[in-house]
Amino acid sequence: MAILLCALTGMLIITVILLFIKIRILQKSAGEISKALADRLETETNTLIDLSSRDPYMSALAETINVQLRKLREERQRFQQGDRNIKEAITNISHDIRTPLTAICGYLELLEREEMSEEVRRCLCIIQDRADVLNRLAEELFCYSVTTSAPFQQKREAVSLNSILAESISAYYAVLKGSRITPDIHLPESAVMRSLDKNALYRIFGNIIGNAVKYSDGDLTIKLDENGGIVFSNHAPKLNELQAGRLLDRYYTVEAASRSTGLGLSIAKTLTEQMGGSIRTSYAAGTLSILLHFP
Template sequence: MSRYLLIVLLALLFIPVMFALASLALVISAPVTRSLDTNTSQYGSAADLESAWHQEAAMLANQSADQINRRLKELKGKYPDASLFWVDVDGGTRLQLPQQAGLPLHWTASSAIRFMKESVNRDPFTVIALLGKDDSAKAFMVLQIQRSLLRHTAPLGYSTTYLIGFMVLMFVLFILLSWLFFRQIRVRLLGMQSAMALPADNSLPLPIVQHKEDEIGQLEGAFNEMVVQLRASRQREREEEELRKRLISNLSHDLRTPLTIISSQIYSLRRDVPGQSAQKALSQIEGKIGDMGSQIENLLSYTLMASGRYTLQTERQDVLRLVRESAAAWYPHWEKEGIDADVQLPEQPLIWNVDKEAFRRVLDNLFQNVARHAGGGAYIGIYTEEHEGTLALVIADRGEGMDTDSPGKGAGIGLAIVDYLLREMGLCRQTAGSMEGTRVYIYPRAMDSNF
């Protein structure tokens, strides 16, 4: 911020400071440029030449024609590139050095005025001096010389072009200074932006090397502190995840043993306890134990899947045959629960790349959901239907469905396992619910070309 304010201050003082610097540069450079310009012409400047010519004319006042001719010849030797002539008091053109065409032999007032007007600010440079000390003199002498042979009146450093060039140079330097300042800020900000972008592997960003203690440096320090906190948080998350997985795995193994013992005790009680009501109660207990065992199995499987230790071996299978086998295994349970099974599958095989046991696990979980959450509809339909441009397997019911808050609804681990297994096998699940029931569609992903 202090450097930026310094640049703003320089901008406010730019014009007066530049004028002061330009004046100082002119004062310093004037002797040098004057010495350089002195050697550029043997005739000096126009002002010097005009002053010398008028002095010569003053000295020739009241001199005879011969004396004037002799002096002009001497001056011709001093100014060899110049043209000289003089006019006497009667208006006659006298000595011409060299001879010039177009000069009038006799001068009148009008011709003299016209000659002077045509010579003003023209090339050659013309000096007209009266041969006398007052304006009443009528004789005059003339010197003409090319302007390119003369030295400039003022040194080069005093020219307007030089002043403008110096101002432009200072302005360019100021713009360059400002550009370098903001470019440095931009480079540092782009470096921070690049560091903040997450890598392709979704790992944490790397810390930034802090070079300065300015505002951007403080921002870099805050970013580095955030990276440290994120790394610590990510490490704690990993540790908690590992602890949770170990806990679930241990609980799943530990609960299996008491459930097995309880199941065996129920089997013994069936033989020893008479009465229909007692047998019915034991059947309900046995069913709940079976459900608990299934949930524990799902929990253990989900833990293995989340840790990446559940591997699948896919191969080309007729999934309709697998559906028929699973439905046949579930048919006694549906009949016991009073669920009418409507299985209408085509005779033509439907070949998908699946893992046989994983696909059966998917079917078992979906059939169990229908029995648990949609048993009131007393119906399950299994058929195929065109969906999303491909042939899909459909499992339908007429109950409240798995998407409602049914009394037996759990944490959704079974459906999480279903989605994981389907995704690993390149399949999709889509659920459509309505007042008439729920339909679950299973079909290959469109991007997958293995089907």
Template sequence: MNLLLFLASAIIIFLVAALYSLKRQIKYILLQIKEMNEGESNKYLSISLINNDIIELAAEFNRKIESEEELRRNVIDHETRLKESIANISHDFRTPLTSIIGYIQLLEKSEIDEFQRRNLNIISKKSYELKNLVDVFFELAVLESNETDLSFNRINIGNLISDIILENIQMLEKANLNLEFNIPDNSCFICADEKMFRRIMQNLISNAVKYSTKDVKISLVKKDSIQIKIKNSIGLTEDINTERIFERFYMEDKSRSKKGTGLGLAIVKLLTEKMDGTIMAESENGYLEIVIEFKAIS
């Protein structure tokens, strides 16, 4: 009897130990899966328990992980090749376009009748529109290729924005827009690439001029961070889709009557994030406000 009791106790202890070990292993596998889902790990599942069912379960997971990893690599490779192709095609387009525009300029200087000049003006306008589109495609492809070198410097953001506005004042006046510009009395500094920041502001001002119906407000707000706000009237009774406004090729004006490319704000978002900034948009009561935020430095 004592022997049977001892054997039963030993079996119970063994089963409890095996169950405890199995539970620990399951928790360990679950922890690894959670880390994968949260992007904290891309390793295969590892196990230490000698159990055929658990081993087979982990093996199936690992096969799935390997399959998804291969798919991810293929997608990245495809996107890389696509971006390179767009950059190459855009570059190849630029050379003949430059020649075409050059010949158009020569024809404009020649003696032609009014009918020919009117047609030539149309050709010239469409050629420049195509050139602008090709240039934007090329710029976006280069920026997304991560081949752009950044040169970060301490920048007085208030002074820089003032200069950029002065450079664009004629464009704003030509569009008959009311400009309101507000900056703090104290100097505000950020660490950024000046060339890229100029491109951001140029795109935002051009976008405001292109789509604004009456007024544009540019303001600089200094809190824990530096916020640059560009607000303009858009002449729409309904709010625009701000969740998609920074997508490539997205245009709220489906008729494309404004002759935009749908890439200007996508470039703004890309440049902002490359300089560790954030960007958001709000639409309310016929106004669109875009807010860019950078870390303030002393």
């Protein structure tokens, strides 16, 4: 009896050890699958999940996931190709539109020199206004497709954020004055130097100031701090927090924005992030703020 009891105890101990080893193998395999799946989802790679163990159940699970990864890779490739095709089409269309628009605007300028009745002049102004909108849309479509279709070709150099910001504000002085906006500008005395693409900065600041013209209730405050943080803020009572949060989305517009293409801030976001900066919006107490930071 004692011998039988010892044998049963030994078998039980061996069974527990085997179960423990099996559980450890399953835990290791599950960890490998989890880590490998996270890596495959974050990076574009053709490598599939491979396990160190040969447990049939975990191997079957890994193969099932590999099947889905192959499908996901195919879908991603189709999406990327479709996205490239769309951006190329936008580039071509915007170029094709700009060519006749240039001719139309030229003829409109010639017509303005001719004598005409008030009604004809009024109609001519409407045509000119619509042509300007189309021209701006074609330009922004072209710029957006260029900045997103391929890695941005940066020409980095040491630039002063103070100077670029001041020059951008000066370039938009007539537009701001036409909208009865007198900007309140706060710049530090010492130059805030960064290694950035100067032309991209002009585009970013210009698009943000242009956005203020669309949404501002007659004011605009611009602050630059010594750490490379820039805040553009203005009262925008016609907006709400949800709308403000979507202003950086491409093609998003709200009724408060007249003649908006929905691309200006999206282009600014793309260029900012390509240069290693960050951009976000906030809305509180009827004030819209666009916050940039170049570390």
